[in-house]
Amino acid sequence: MRAFVAGLCLAALAFGASAARDPLAAQRWRSRILVVSAPSAGDAGLKAQRAALGPVRDGLAERNLVVMEAVGTGPEATALRKRLRLPPEAFRAVLIGKDGGSKLVSEEPIPPQTLFATIDAMPMRKDEMRTRSSGP
Numbered sequence: 001m002r003a004f005v006a007g008l009c010l011a012a013l014a015f016g017a018s019a020a021r022d023p024l025a026a027q028r029w030r031s032r033i034l035v036v037s038a039p040s041a042g043d044a045g046l047k048a049q050r051a052a053l054g055p056v057r058d059g060l061a062e063r064n065l066v067v068m069e070a071v072g073t074g075p076e077a078t079a080l081r082k083r084l085r086l087p088p089e090a091f092r093a094v095l096i097g098k099d100g101g102s103k104l105v106s107e108e109p110i111p112p113q114t115l116f117a118t119i120d121a122m123p124m125r126k127d128e129m130r131t132r133s134s135g136p
Contacts, residue, residue, distance in 0.1 A: 032063060034067045036071075037090075040071065044091075064098070095119070
């Protein structure tokens with residue numbers, strides 16, 4: 001029993017260490033992620049991306065799309081940029097699938113229509129839409 005508990009503790013520590021190295025790990029297989037990276041809060045690309053996403057919150061939720069921002073030079077922003085190999089001095093928007101892979105990378109804000117079309121073309125999303133439409 002003691003060995004079992006020790007094994008669980010080690011597994012929990014390993015998971016925690018993995019999540020610390022990969023800030024996207026907690027969302028894997030749960031959500032798609034749009035990572036928006038900007039050098040500062042005043043960045044024009046960041047402001048434009050926020051403005052474009054504001055009116056389409058329902059569409060984001062429907063597609064299990066979470067927005068994460070890497071703004072400035074803090075540890076969270078640095079970790080996200082390192083994970084995705086993004087430059088700290090420029091705007092980038094990256095769409096990450098539920099599998100953790102990059103699906104779309106842009107140096108410009110991504111219009112919601114482009115995000116939604118890209119996501120809706122993914123096999124996992126097609127399955128979600130089929131399941132939802134054939135539900136009770």
